Amino acid sequence: MNAEFIDALIQLEKEKGIRKEVLIEAIEAALISGYKRNFNSAQNVRVDIDRDSGRVRVFARKTVVDEVLDPRLEISQDAARDISPSYQLGDIVEIEVTPADFGRIAAQTAKQVVTQRIREAERSIIYEEFVDREEDIVTGVVQRSDNRHYYIDLGRVEALLPHVETMPGERFKHNDRVKAYITRVEKSTKGPQVFVSRTxxxxxxxxxxxxxxxxxxxxxxxxxxxxxxxxxxxxxxxxxxxxxxxxxxxxxxxxxxxxxxxxxxxxxxxxxxxxSEEAVEFVSNALSPSKVVSVDIQEGEKVARVVVPDHQLSLAIGKEGQNARLAAKLTGWKIDIKSESEALKAEEGQAEKELADVSAEPESMNEDVIETDPLANERSADEK
Structure with missing residues (x-):
């Protein structure tokens, strides 16, 4: 490698946003493995790439010891002091062991590392772009489909539209343009996965x-x-x-x-x-297009009891209860709907029940007095 390689890394940093230092450190780590694999070396080594010239050097790292048991990992104190008198026991000595043809291996390794890091960086950039667009709408082109998904081309990434997230009866063909809603973005080994929905x-x-x-x-x-x-x-x-x-x-x-x-x-x-912030008005509006006669709110039970004209009962409820169900979801209230005639009958029935309760109350009270009055029992005995 040479200075041109360093210039290329600087250019990559500007275009792809990958820091030059990060790439160089990754290449150095990869070259350590490459050196050990190609030169059958078990010694500890460090690879250094000059940040200006691009020159690559390999250093064997050995520990200073009294007695050398493994010359690949250790060096005697005398030998270390031949290199520098300042070395003491336990110090680490670095000795350059750069092979003659290591430049070729370095170039191949650097290419692989840079390509991989560029791919990872692009995936990361795409992920960050789309994760910020969760809960947003996108437009894409249908590329293909299988038994579970439609695959939508969004330009820089392919989105997955599950069949269960399409509307009833909706079918797409190749090259159809589709608007969809991003529900979630996930990282995967193949890059970011974007899931979208039409429902x-x-x-x-x-x-x-x-x-x-x-x-x-x-x-x-x-x-x-x-x-x-x-x-x-x-x-x-x-x-x-x-x-x-x-x-x-x-x-x-x-x-x-x-x-x-x-x-x-x-x-x-x-x-x-x-x-509307007023529950009565909001519930009444939510049942549109039907008209509402009255709304009785029961805060504790979170229930709204609604009365509608007789001829609009079916409109208020909707087909299979759809209008009432959507109104309940919209307002957050459980909605109980009755027609005017049903409400009137319910009121009359309640009134009759209350009247019956009131008329029965005195009789029961007299019976209680007769049974519990001790003086009445004494008078009855005297008369006898």
Missing amino acids: HPGLLKRLFELEVPEIYEGIVEIRSVAREAGYRSKIAVSSRDEQVDPVGACVGHRGMRVQTVVNELRGEKIDIVRH
Whole structure:
């Protein structure tokens, strides 16, 4: 190796971000193994690479002893003092043992080490790039698929989209462009592995951030998301500016913004509702598109008892309970829905029960008095 090699390492440091000193230390460590393997040496050695000229030298390291038992590892005190009078017992003496043709071995080893370190550095850079993008949206091209995954080319890395993370009925072909949500990034022996999803609620949130400038700018905030991928979703939004309608901002002019998101999600229905800190109002909004007559909040049980018009009961509950289920996920409240007629019957039944309890109460009290009044028993005995 020579000065040109050192210059190449400096250039690598600038381009790849791998410090020159780290590469040189790695090459030195690899050359120790190369020396022992190629020259059948069992002695302790140290390899030194000159940081300016690139010259490589090998030094045998021997301990100064009184009696030499293993000349590969030890040196007598007299022999050590021939090198330098300052050596004492227990000191380490370094003797240059660089082979004549070691330059060829050094060059091969250096090439292998540098290539490996560049590959590791690139993997590390890619990992750091994508680990910072967890919970973000990416666009890629489908390259291939197997029984478990679609493999999505993201440019510098290949992402894995599990079939279970695709929406019902969704199928991709080679070269299809796909938007997906990064769920996690892992390190592996083959480099970073990026896992993405099309069903995660975060995908819906990120799509709205792309389509609605007010969300990106922080004026409108998505407070919560509930999603049953491929079928229906609900998002709750609020505004930091009283003059900006959060629902209108997300819907867009003639519904263009929300329609773009719906198209990306293959026709998935999306309800956009206004968030409220008041539980009654929030639960009422979350059951959209149905109208709500009343909401009774039970804080301790975290239950909201909702009454809706008779003709909107099925709309409030939704197909197979979907609307009520999504509203519960969105608000964090367990929602019990009744129609007006059911609620009225329940109230009448409760009133009748309370009336029956009240009418039965005096009779039971009289019986208790007769049974427990001692004077009444005495009067009865005197009369006899």
